[in-house]
Amino acid sequence: MNGEGGLVHWDDVEAQRDDEGHFGFAVRRLGRAAGCVEVTVNRAEISPGRWSTPAHVEDEEIFFVLGGSGLSWQDGKVYEVRDGDCIVHRARREAHTLRGGDDGLDVLAFGRTGGDGHATLPRAGVTWLGSSWVASGQGGHPWDQEAEAGEPEVGEPAERPRNIVNVAELEQERWIDLADAAGSVKSGLNIVTVGAGKLPAPAHCHSAEEEIFVVLEGDGTLELVPSPRARDRGHEEEHVPIRAGHVVARPAGTQISHAFRGGEKGMKVLMYGWRSTNDITYYPRSNKIGFRGVGLMTRLEPLDYWDGEEPPG
Numbered sequence: 001m002n003g004e005g006g007l008v009h010w011d012d013v014e015a016q017r018d019d020e021g022h023f024g025f026a027v028r029r030l031g032r033a034a035g036c037v038e039v040t041v042n043r044a045e046i047s048p049g050r051w052s053t054p055a056h057v058e059d060e061e062i063f064f065v066l067g068g069s070g071l072s073w074q075d076g077k078v079y080e081v082r083d084g085d086c087i088v089h090r091a092r093r094e095a096h097t098l099r100g101g102d103d104g105l106d107v108l109a110f111g112r113t114g115g116d117g118h119a120t121l122p123r124a125g126v127t128w129l130g131s132s133w134v135a136s137g138q139g140g141h142p143w144d145q146e147a148e149a150g151e152p153e154v155g156e157p158a159e160r161p162r163n164i165v166n167v168a169e170l171e172q173e174r175w176i177d178l179a180d181a182a183g184s185v186k187s188g189l190n191i192v193t194v195g196a197g198k199l200p201a202p203a204h205c206h207s208a209e210e211e212i213f214v215v216l217e218g219d220g221t222l223e224l225v226p227s228p229r230a231r232d233r234g235h236e237e238e239h240v241p242i243r244a245g246h247v248v249a250r251p252a253g254t255q256i257s258h259a260f261r262g263g264e265k266g267m268k269v270l271m272y273g274w275r276s277t278n279d280i281t282y283y284p285r286s287n288k289i290g291f292r293g294v295g296l297m298t299r300l301e302p303l304d305y306w307d308g309e310e311p312p313g
Contacts, residue, residue, distance in 0.1 A: 024046065043066075049100060066107060069101035070101040086165050088182035206280070
Protein backbone atom coordinates (compact mmCIF):
# COMPACT_ATOMS: atom_id res chain seq x y z
CA MET A 1 0.00 0.00 0.00
CA ASN A 2 1.19 3.49 -0.78
CA GLY A 3 1.19 6.41 1.62
CA GLU A 4 1.13 6.18 5.40
CA GLY A 5 -1.25 3.86 7.17
CA GLY A 6 -1.66 0.22 6.39
CA LEU A 7 -3.69 -2.96 6.23
CA VAL A 8 -3.67 -6.02 8.47
CA HIS A 9 -5.91 -9.04 8.99
CA TRP A 10 -6.84 -9.71 12.59
CA ASP A 11 -5.92 -13.39 12.27
CA ASP A 12 -2.34 -12.28 11.58
CA VAL A 13 -2.02 -10.18 14.75
CA GLU A 14 -0.59 -12.05 17.75
CA ALA A 15 -2.87 -12.22 20.79
CA GLN A 16 -1.44 -11.26 24.19
CA ARG A 17 -3.05 -12.95 27.21
CA ASP A 18 -3.57 -11.58 30.70
CA ASP A 19 -4.87 -13.98 33.38
CA GLU A 20 -3.84 -12.31 36.64
CA GLY A 21 -6.33 -11.70 39.41
CA HIS A 22 -9.88 -11.44 38.09
CA PHE A 23 -8.68 -10.52 34.58
CA GLY A 24 -8.89 -13.08 31.83
CA PHE A 25 -8.65 -12.04 28.20
CA ALA A 26 -6.60 -12.09 25.02
CA VAL A 27 -6.00 -8.77 23.25
CA ARG A 28 -4.97 -8.13 19.65
CA ARG A 29 -3.66 -4.59 19.11
CA LEU A 30 -5.09 -4.22 15.63
CA GLY A 31 -4.63 -0.47 15.25
CA ARG A 32 -0.96 -0.61 16.13
CA ALA A 33 -0.41 -3.45 13.67
CA ALA A 34 -2.26 -1.55 10.91
CA GLY A 35 -0.21 1.62 11.38
CA CYS A 36 -2.56 3.89 13.32
CA VAL A 37 -1.11 7.15 14.64
CA GLU A 38 -3.57 9.06 16.84
CA VAL A 39 -6.51 6.65 17.16
CA THR A 40 -6.56 2.89 17.52
CA VAL A 41 -8.64 -0.27 17.84
CA ASN A 42 -8.02 -3.39 19.94
CA ARG A 43 -9.83 -6.70 19.81
CA ALA A 44 -10.38 -8.24 23.25
CA GLU A 45 -11.65 -11.81 23.69
CA ILE A 46 -12.78 -11.98 27.32
CA SER A 47 -12.98 -15.39 28.98
CA PRO A 48 -16.24 -16.57 30.61
CA GLY A 49 -16.71 -15.01 34.03
CA ARG A 50 -13.52 -12.93 33.75
CA TRP A 51 -12.88 -9.20 33.31
CA SER A 52 -11.20 -7.21 30.54
CA THR A 53 -9.51 -4.23 32.27
CA PRO A 54 -9.52 -2.36 35.55
CA ALA A 55 -12.55 -0.11 35.93
CA HIS A 56 -11.33 3.17 34.47
CA VAL A 57 -12.32 6.68 33.41
CA GLU A 58 -10.61 8.44 30.49
CA ASP A 59 -11.22 10.05 27.10
CA GLU A 60 -14.16 8.94 24.94
CA GLU A 61 -14.15 5.24 24.05
CA ILE A 62 -16.45 3.17 21.86
CA PHE A 63 -16.93 -0.61 22.10
CA PHE A 64 -18.55 -2.88 19.53
CA VAL A 65 -19.51 -6.44 20.48
CA LEU A 66 -18.50 -8.92 17.78
CA GLY A 67 -19.85 -11.99 19.55
CA GLY A 68 -20.75 -13.69 22.79
CA SER A 69 -22.42 -12.03 25.75
CA GLY A 70 -21.52 -10.51 29.07
CA LEU A 71 -21.85 -7.50 31.34
CA SER A 72 -20.96 -3.83 31.02
CA TRP A 73 -19.97 -2.58 34.50
CA GLN A 74 -20.55 1.18 34.87
CA ASP A 75 -20.09 2.97 38.22
CA GLY A 76 -21.14 -0.11 40.17
CA LYS A 77 -24.16 -1.05 38.05
CA VAL A 78 -24.15 -3.81 35.44
CA TYR A 79 -25.96 -4.13 32.13
CA GLU A 80 -26.26 -7.10 29.79
CA VAL A 81 -24.47 -6.80 26.45
CA ARG A 82 -24.55 -9.06 23.42
CA ASP A 83 -23.61 -9.46 19.76
CA GLY A 84 -24.18 -6.25 17.78
CA ASP A 85 -24.11 -3.87 20.75
CA CYS A 86 -22.34 -0.51 20.61
CA ILE A 87 -21.28 1.00 23.94
CA VAL A 88 -20.15 4.63 24.18
CA HIS A 89 -18.27 5.95 27.22
CA ARG A 90 -17.98 9.71 26.98
CA ALA A 91 -14.89 11.50 28.26
CA ARG A 92 -14.53 11.75 32.04
CA ARG A 93 -17.92 10.16 32.72
CA GLU A 94 -18.59 6.73 34.24
CA ALA A 95 -15.92 4.26 35.33
CA HIS A 96 -16.33 1.16 33.18
CA THR A 97 -15.11 -2.32 32.37
CA LEU A 98 -16.48 -5.55 30.86
CA ARG A 99 -17.04 -9.11 32.10
CA GLY A 100 -17.48 -12.16 29.90
CA GLY A 101 -20.67 -14.20 30.08
CA ASP A 102 -21.05 -17.99 29.94
CA ASP A 103 -19.79 -18.05 26.34
CA GLY A 104 -17.25 -15.24 26.73
CA LEU A 105 -17.30 -11.81 25.13
CA ASP A 106 -15.56 -10.69 21.92
CA VAL A 107 -15.30 -6.90 21.53
CA LEU A 108 -13.59 -4.19 19.50
CA ALA A 109 -12.44 -1.16 21.53
CA PHE A 110 -11.92 2.14 19.68
CA GLY A 111 -10.25 5.25 21.12
CA ARG A 112 -7.34 7.65 20.95
CA THR A 113 -3.82 6.31 21.41
CA GLY A 114 -2.86 8.96 23.96
CA GLY A 115 -6.35 10.01 24.97
CA ASP A 116 -6.41 13.26 26.89
CA GLY A 117 -3.36 12.23 28.92
CA HIS A 118 -5.51 11.55 31.98
CA ALA A 119 -6.90 8.12 32.90
CA THR A 120 -8.13 7.19 36.37
CA LEU A 121 -8.53 3.75 37.97
CA PRO A 122 -10.85 4.64 40.87
CA ARG A 123 -10.86 1.19 42.50
CA ALA A 124 -7.05 0.95 42.40
CA GLY A 125 -6.58 4.58 43.50
CA VAL A 126 -4.20 5.56 40.69
CA THR A 127 -4.25 8.08 37.86
CA TRP A 128 -2.35 8.24 34.56
CA LEU A 129 -0.88 11.73 34.02
CA GLY A 130 1.04 12.39 30.80
CA SER A 131 3.52 9.50 30.80
CA SER A 132 3.32 8.03 34.30
CA TRP A 133 0.96 6.59 36.91
CA VAL A 134 0.43 8.65 40.05
CA ALA A 135 -0.59 6.59 43.08
CA SER A 136 -2.77 7.80 45.91
CA GLY A 137 -1.22 5.16 48.17
CA GLN A 138 1.45 2.47 48.22
CA GLY A 139 1.39 -0.43 45.79
CA GLY A 140 2.83 -1.99 42.67
CA HIS A 141 1.67 -1.81 39.09
CA PRO A 142 -1.83 -0.29 38.76
CA TRP A 143 -3.28 -3.54 37.38
CA ASP A 144 -1.77 -5.41 40.36
CA GLN A 145 -3.45 -2.91 42.67
CA GLU A 146 -6.74 -3.40 40.86
CA ALA A 147 -6.38 -7.18 41.23
CA GLU A 148 -5.71 -6.70 44.95
CA ALA A 149 -8.88 -4.60 45.19
CA GLY A 150 -10.74 -7.73 44.13
CA GLU A 151 -13.43 -8.44 41.59
CA PRO A 152 -16.03 -5.67 41.21
CA GLU A 153 -19.36 -6.43 42.85
CA VAL A 154 -22.04 -7.60 40.45
CA GLY A 155 -25.73 -7.42 41.26
CA GLU A 156 -28.73 -8.06 39.04
CA PRO A 157 -28.43 -6.47 35.59
CA ALA A 158 -30.32 -3.17 35.37
CA GLU A 159 -32.29 -1.75 32.45
CA ARG A 160 -29.82 -0.78 29.77
CA PRO A 161 -28.87 2.91 29.68
CA ARG A 162 -28.84 5.17 26.62
CA ASN A 163 -25.12 4.65 26.02
CA ILE A 164 -25.75 1.04 24.89
CA VAL A 165 -27.53 0.41 21.59
CA ASN A 166 -27.88 -2.63 19.34
CA VAL A 167 -27.62 -2.60 15.56
CA ALA A 168 -30.81 -4.64 15.17
CA GLU A 169 -32.79 -2.12 17.22
CA LEU A 170 -31.87 0.85 15.01
CA GLU A 171 -33.42 1.81 11.70
CA GLN A 172 -31.90 -0.51 9.11
CA GLU A 173 -30.28 1.82 6.61
CA ARG A 174 -27.26 1.44 4.39
CA TRP A 175 -25.36 3.77 6.74
CA ILE A 176 -26.09 3.36 10.48
CA ASP A 177 -24.54 5.87 12.91
CA LEU A 178 -24.05 3.66 15.96
CA ALA A 179 -22.00 6.05 18.07
CA ASP A 180 -24.38 8.96 17.60
CA ALA A 181 -27.30 6.77 18.68
CA ALA A 182 -25.38 5.89 21.86
CA GLY A 183 -24.53 9.52 22.66
CA SER A 184 -20.98 10.02 21.38
CA VAL A 185 -19.58 13.56 21.26
CA LYS A 186 -15.94 13.42 20.17
CA SER A 187 -15.84 10.36 17.93
CA GLY A 188 -17.99 8.42 15.49
CA LEU A 189 -18.61 4.77 14.64
CA ASN A 190 -20.74 3.80 11.65
CA ILE A 191 -21.68 0.38 10.33
CA VAL A 192 -21.98 0.63 6.56
CA THR A 193 -23.38 -1.86 4.07
CA VAL A 194 -21.48 -1.63 0.78
CA GLY A 195 -23.37 -2.97 -2.23
CA ALA A 196 -21.80 -5.18 -4.89
CA GLY A 197 -19.63 -3.00 -7.12
CA LYS A 198 -20.69 0.13 -5.22
CA LEU A 199 -18.90 2.83 -3.21
CA PRO A 200 -20.46 4.03 0.07
CA ALA A 201 -18.64 7.37 -0.31
CA PRO A 202 -16.34 9.00 -2.88
CA ALA A 203 -12.59 8.52 -2.54
CA HIS A 204 -11.31 11.12 -0.06
CA CYS A 205 -8.56 11.97 2.39
CA HIS A 206 -8.49 14.10 5.54
CA SER A 207 -6.20 16.82 6.78
CA ALA A 208 -6.88 16.29 10.50
CA GLU A 209 -9.10 13.22 11.00
CA GLU A 210 -7.62 9.73 11.19
CA GLU A 211 -9.96 6.87 10.27
CA ILE A 212 -10.04 3.15 11.05
CA PHE A 213 -12.05 0.61 9.07
CA VAL A 214 -12.86 -2.98 10.07
CA VAL A 215 -14.44 -5.32 7.53
CA LEU A 216 -17.08 -7.39 9.34
CA GLU A 217 -18.61 -9.36 6.46
CA GLY A 218 -18.04 -10.06 2.78
CA ASP A 219 -15.22 -8.78 0.63
CA GLY A 220 -14.32 -6.05 -1.81
CA THR A 221 -11.57 -3.64 -2.77
CA LEU A 222 -9.77 -0.80 -1.02
CA GLU A 223 -9.08 1.92 -3.62
CA LEU A 224 -6.16 4.28 -2.90
CA VAL A 225 -6.09 7.44 -5.03
CA PRO A 226 -3.15 9.88 -4.72
CA SER A 227 -3.60 13.65 -4.88
CA PRO A 228 -1.68 15.58 -7.60
CA ARG A 229 1.16 16.31 -5.18
CA ALA A 230 1.34 12.68 -4.11
CA ARG A 231 1.52 11.66 -7.78
CA ASP A 232 4.42 14.06 -8.18
CA ARG A 233 6.17 12.09 -5.44
CA GLY A 234 5.70 8.85 -7.38
CA HIS A 235 2.51 7.45 -5.82
CA GLU A 236 0.11 5.63 -8.16
CA GLU A 237 -3.48 4.50 -7.74
CA GLU A 238 -3.87 1.08 -6.13
CA HIS A 239 -6.75 -1.40 -5.77
CA VAL A 240 -6.17 -3.75 -2.82
CA PRO A 241 -8.38 -6.83 -2.18
CA ILE A 242 -9.92 -6.93 1.32
CA ARG A 243 -12.21 -9.35 3.17
CA ALA A 244 -13.86 -9.94 6.52
CA GLY A 245 -11.30 -9.43 9.31
CA HIS A 246 -9.20 -6.84 7.52
CA VAL A 247 -8.37 -3.64 9.44
CA VAL A 248 -7.45 -0.50 7.48
CA ALA A 249 -5.73 2.52 9.05
CA ARG A 250 -5.84 5.86 7.23
CA PRO A 251 -3.97 8.54 9.19
CA ALA A 252 -4.53 12.22 8.50
CA GLY A 253 -2.40 14.22 6.09
CA THR A 254 -1.23 11.40 3.81
CA GLN A 255 -2.61 13.01 0.60
CA ILE A 256 -3.68 9.48 -0.39
CA SER A 257 -7.46 9.16 -0.66
CA HIS A 258 -9.36 5.97 0.11
CA ALA A 259 -12.62 4.39 -0.99
CA PHE A 260 -14.25 0.98 -0.51
CA ARG A 261 -15.90 -0.93 -3.33
CA GLY A 262 -18.05 -3.97 -2.60
CA GLY A 263 -17.22 -7.36 -4.11
CA GLU A 264 -19.68 -9.73 -5.79
CA LYS A 265 -21.77 -10.08 -2.62
CA GLY A 266 -20.90 -6.71 -1.10
CA MET A 267 -19.49 -6.21 2.38
CA LYS A 268 -20.22 -4.69 5.78
CA VAL A 269 -17.67 -2.29 7.29
CA LEU A 270 -17.24 -0.55 10.65
CA MET A 271 -15.94 3.00 10.13
CA TYR A 272 -14.41 4.90 13.07
CA GLY A 273 -13.01 8.43 13.29
CA TRP A 274 -12.34 11.30 15.68
CA ARG A 275 -14.53 14.32 14.87
CA SER A 276 -12.12 17.20 14.29
CA THR A 277 -13.77 20.55 13.51
CA ASN A 278 -10.49 21.65 11.90
CA ASP A 279 -10.68 18.89 9.31
CA ILE A 280 -10.51 19.53 5.57
CA THR A 281 -11.61 16.71 3.25
CA TYR A 282 -10.25 16.39 -0.29
CA TYR A 283 -12.00 14.45 -3.09
CA PRO A 284 -9.45 13.82 -5.87
CA ARG A 285 -11.81 12.46 -8.51
CA SER A 286 -13.98 15.60 -8.47
CA ASN A 287 -11.29 17.98 -7.14
CA LYS A 288 -13.63 19.16 -4.38
CA ILE A 289 -12.72 20.26 -0.86
CA GLY A 290 -14.99 20.18 2.18
CA PHE A 291 -14.50 22.30 5.30
CA ARG A 292 -16.16 20.49 8.21
CA GLY A 293 -16.10 23.29 10.78
CA VAL A 294 -18.08 25.70 8.58
CA GLY A 295 -20.07 23.11 6.61
CA LEU A 296 -18.93 24.25 3.16
CA MET A 297 -17.84 22.45 0.00
CA THR A 298 -15.99 24.00 -2.93
CA ARG A 299 -14.09 22.98 -6.05
CA LEU A 300 -10.49 24.14 -6.58
CA GLU A 301 -7.78 23.99 -9.19
CA PRO A 302 -4.70 21.90 -8.35
CA LEU A 303 -2.16 23.84 -6.33
CA ASP A 304 0.81 25.16 -8.35
CA TYR A 305 3.34 27.09 -6.31
CA TRP A 306 5.11 28.41 -9.45
CA ASP A 307 2.06 29.54 -11.43
CA GLY A 308 3.05 32.86 -13.04
CA GLU A 309 6.45 32.85 -11.33
CA GLU A 310 9.95 32.17 -12.59
CA PRO A 311 10.64 28.45 -11.86
CA PRO A 312 13.73 27.70 -9.78
CA GLY A 313 16.94 27.03 -11.66
